[in-house]
Amino acid sequence: xxxxxxxxxxxxxxxxxxxxxxxxxxxxxxxxxxxxxxxxxx
Numbered sequence: 001x002x003x004x005x006x007x008x009x010x011x012x013x014x015x016x017x018x019x020x021x022x023x024x025x026x027x028x029x030x031x032x033x034x035x036x037x038x039x040x041x042x
Contacts, residue, residue: 012036 003018005028014036017029030040 009036009038012038014038 003020003026005016005018007014007016014032016032018026019029020026
């Protein structure tokens with residue numbers, strides 16, 4: 001089963017895949033957030 005997260009910005013909902021590495025915590029893949037014309041900051 002593929003895990004995913006939903007990011008809601010105003011009226012926009014973006015599905016983001018979650019990947020499970022062999023070691024460490026799960027990670028959220030934010031590459032698809034560019035389709036919504038949003039920038040990320042970390």
